[in-house]
Amino acid sequence: MTKFPRQVLIIQYHHGQDPGFARLTPFLGQSAVASLLMSCLLDLLGQVLRLSGVNVVVVASQGASVGLRAVLPAGVTVLPVPGTVPAAGIAAFAIGALREHGYVRLVTVRADALAVPAIDIGTACGALATADVIVGPTPAGASYLTGVTATAIDAMGATLWLDAARVLAGAHERGLVGRRVAARPILAEITTYDQLAGLADLAGLGHRVSSWVEEQTRPG
DSSP: OOOOTTEEEEEEOOTTOSGGGGGTHHHHOHHHHHHHHHHHHHHHHHHHTTSSSOEEEEEEEHHHHHHHHHHSOTTEEEEEEOTTSOGGGHHHHHHHHHHTTTOSEEEEEETTBOSOOHHHHHHHHHHTTTOSEEEEEOTTSOEEEEEEEHHHHHHHGGGGGSOHHHHHHHHHHTTOOEEEOOOOOBGGGOOSHHHHHGGGGOTTOOHHHHHHHHHHHSOO
C-alpha cells in the first residue's frame, strides 16, 4: 500500500455547528440528525483507515470530543476545537494546529461527505507530492475535501476556504498547481426529505448511512 510521509488527514466533525444541518432538523429532529452525522463519520473512517501511512485526526467541538473518544476506532486522534472557533473556521484551525506538529501535507474532509471511497482520499494524498492544492467539490460547488501543502498555506491563506472553483482559480493566480478529485455530496446541502430519501440510490453509500436512510424513510 502507498505510504504518505508527514501526511495527516483531518476529518471535520461539525456535530450540528454547520448551519446547513438546521435544514434537516425540522423533519428529522436533533437526535436523528446527530445519529446520521455519526453514521457518516464512521462510514468515512471505514474508508480512510484502509490507507497506510496517514495519520487520522478528527476535529470536533470540545463538547463532542469527549463522546467521540469512546466510539472512534483505535489509532484515530481527536483534536478539540475551542468554542470561539466558528464552524467555518474549523478547517483553518486544524490546519494551523497540525502544521505546528511538522506536517507538510494536510488533507481535510468533511465528516458529512457521502459515498467517498478510499481511492479518492488516497488520490488526494498522493497528488500532494506534485500539486499544491487539491479540492473535492460538492454538487453545489462547495468543497468536501481540501488538500494543501505548506507552500499553499503560506501563499493562499483564507482563500483556501472559498468554494472549490475559486480555490483552484486562486492557486492558478499564485502560480501554484491545483487539482481536483471527484465531486461528492454532503449532508449539509440536503434541504428536503425527498432528497434525504433519495440517498438510498446513491452509488457507494456507506452501509451505516444506507441502513439509517432505509430505517428513517421506510413507509409507515
